[in-house]
Amino acid sequence: MQDPVSQLPSLRQTLSKLDLRAKKSLGQNFLLDTYITDRIAQAAAPFEGSVIEIGPGPGGLTRSILLQGAPHLIAIEKDKRAVSYLEALQQAAGTRLAVMEADALTLPVWELGQQPRQIIANLPYNIATPLLIQWLEHAPAFTKMTLMFQKEVAERIVAKPGDSNFGRLSVLCNWLTFSEILFEVPASAFIPPPKVTSAVIQLIPRQKPEFDCSLKHLEKVTQIAFNQRRKMLRASFKQFGGADMLASLGIDPQSRPQELPTEYFCKLANHLAAQIELKNNASPI
Numbered sequence: 001m002q003d004p005v006s007q008l009p010s011l012r013q014t015l016s017k018l019d020l021r022a023k024k025s026l027g028q029n030f031l032l033d034t035y036i037t038d039r040i041a042q043a044a045a046p047f048e049g050s051v052i053e054i055g056p057g058p059g060g061l062t063r064s065i066l067l068q069g070a071p072h073l074i075a076i077e078k079d080k081r082a083v084s085y086l087e088a089l090q091q092a093a094g095t096r097l098a099v100m101e102a103d104a105l106t107l108p109v110w111e112l113g114q115q116p117r118q119i120i121a122n123l124p125y126n127i128a129t130p131l132l133i134q135w136l137e138h139a140p141a142f143t144k145m146t147l148m149f150q151k152e153v154a155e156r157i158v159a160k161p162g163d164s165n166f167g168r169l170s171v172l173c174n175w176l177t178f179s180e181i182l183f184e185v186p187a188s189a190f191i192p193p194p195k196v197t198s199a200v201i202q203l204i205p206r207q208k209p210e211f212d213c214s215l216k217h218l219e220k221v222t223q224i225a226f227n228q229r230r231k232m233l234r235a236s237f238k239q240f241g242g243a244d245m246l247a248s249l250g251i252d253p254q255s256r257p258q259e260l261p262t263e264y265f266c267k268l269a270n271h272l273a274a275q276i277e278l279k280n281n282a283s284p285i
Contacts, residue, residue, distance in 0.1 A: 003066070003067060004092040004093070004094075005063055005066045005067055005089065005092045005093055006067060007092070008063070008088060008089065008092055011032050011058055011059070011060050011063075012032060029122075029125075029190040029191070029192060029193070029194050030057045030058055030060065030190060030191045031057070031060050031061055031122045031148075031185075031189060031190055032058070032060050032189075032190075032191055033060075033189040033190075034060070034063075034064065036185055036189050037060045037061045037063070037064035038064045038067075038068075039183065039200075040061060040064065040120065040122075040146060040148070040200055041061070041064035041065045041067070041068040041120070042068060043146055043182050043200065043202060044065070044068075044118065044120050044144065044146040044202075045068050045069065046069070047065075047068065047069055047070040047071060047118075048071070048116050049071075049072065049113065049114045049115050049116040049117055049118075049143075050072045050073075050074060050112065050113025050114050050115075050116075050117045050118075051065060051070045051072065051073045051074070051113075051117075051118055051119075051120060052073075052074045052076065052109050052112055052113060052117065052118070052119045052120070053065060053073060053074070053075045053076065053119075053120050053121060054076050054104045054109070054119065054120075054121035054123060054131070055076070055077060055078070055104070055121060055122060055123065055124055056075040056076075056077055056082065056086065056099075057077070057079070057082050057122075058082060058085055058086075059075075059082075059085070059086050059089045061120065061122055062075055062086070062089060062097070063089065065120060066089075066093050066096060066097060070096065071096060072096060072098075072113060072114070073093070073096060073097050073098070074098050074100060074112055074113055075097065075098070075099045075100070076100045076102050076104050076107060076109065077099065077100070077101060077102075078101070078102065078103050078104070080101060083099055083101045086099050087099075104127075104131060105127060105130065105131065105134070108138075109135070110135070110138035110141035110142065111141075115141075115143075116143040117141060117142055117143065118142055118143050118144045118145065118146070119135065119142060119144075119145045119146070119147070120145075120146045120147070121145075121146075121147050121148065122148040123147055123148055123149060125149070125150055125153075125194070128147075128149050128150070128153065129153065129169065132145075132147070132157075132169075132173075133169075133172065136172055136173065136176050136177070136215075137215060139176045139177060139205035139206075140205060140207075142205055143204075143205070144202060144203065144204050144205075145177075145202065145203045145205075146182075146200065146201075146202045147200070147201055147202075147203070148185065148198055148199070148200050149198065149199060149201060150194075150196050150197075150198060150199075151184060151196060151197040151198060151199040152165075152196070153169075154181050154198075154199035154200075154201045155181070155199075156169050156170055157169055157170065157173045157179055157201055157203075158170070158173070158179045158180060158181055158201065160174070161258065161259060161260060161261045161262070162258070162259055163258070164258065166257075166258040167222075167226050167229070167257075167258070168219075168222040168223065168226050171218070171222050171262055171265050172215075172218065172219070172222070173203065174210070174262045175209050175210050175211065175218065175262050175265075175266070176205060176206060176209055176210075177203040177204055177205050177206060178203070178204045178206065179201055179202065179203045179204075180201065180202060181199050181200070181201050182199075182200045182201060182202055183199070183200055184197055184198065184199045184200075185197070185198040185199065185200060186198075210262060210263075210266075211262065211263050211266035212266065212270075213266040213267075213269040213270050213273070214269060214270075214273055217269035217270070217272050217273045217276075218265060218266060218269040220269070220272060221265055221268040221269050221272055222257075222265060224236055224237065225237075225257035225260070225265070225268075226257050226258075229256065229257050229258060230256065231256070232253065232254050232255065232256060233246055233251065233252075233253060233254075233255055233256065233257060233260070234246060234253035234254065236257070237268070240271070240272065240275065245271065249264065249267045249268065249271060250264070250267070251264050251267070251268075
């Protein structure tokens with residue numbers, strides 16, 4: 001018996017009838033190329049528990065996820081027009097698909113559905129990084145994340161120390177996940193086509209962070225270090241003890257942030273945390 005989802009009219013046919021056009025204000029670029037959506041769904045499979053899709057738009061990727069066998073898919077969409085458009089797909093999928101009209105930036109997606117839980121998304125580029133950082137804060141809630149980014153952002157996420165793309169996002173992602181770029185997606189796959197090439201990445205959360213430190217303090221030291229990435233670390237951390245402090249942690253004071261392994265950012269984070277605690281516990285004179 002064929003899946004009712006496969007019997008629906010093509011997305012391009014339905015879009016032309018309903019005149020559903022991407023909104024620039026929502027960062028929308030609809031992905032209608034079924035070869036690409038099928039590749040994304042296949043990369044995320046096998047599916048167990050709950051799958052959460054962010055920004056399904058007209059439902060191209062949603063269809064591929066369902067046809068790949070997802071037993072429980074929660075699609076979160078902010079655009080009321082798209083929510084209405086997804087009704088036919090929801091009817092065809094039955095209880096396998098739930099559509100929520102909500103803003104993913106304010107929704108605790110790590111609490112939705114059941115474990116094992118994963119996220120799949122063609123992310124709006126204007127909010128992609130804030131969403132990822134939010135999800136990284138709750139990384140243990142997910143088994144994997146299969147996400148579409150601008151290629152240059154994807155390269156920053158997977159970059160290693162010594163790479164020119166290595167930055168704040170690289171440190172956080174390396175610390176909390178195993179990440180890799182799966183494949184690139186040309187602009188022609190989208191409507192309207194963006195001005196950049198995109199890439200699909202997959203992040204597998206670690207069972208525990210690679211090194212022990214606080215996420216809050218790690219975010220702070222990476223912000224300090226990469227705020228002026230061409231500066232030597234001794235200059236960036238002058239207010240925290242500069243060269244002497246860095247040397248005490250085994251860090252070359254003349255190194256630059258893009259050269260520093262994640263382990264040493266965690267050492268800096270722990271040093272910062274200790275300084276803050278010491279200051280808070282200091283007795284008043």
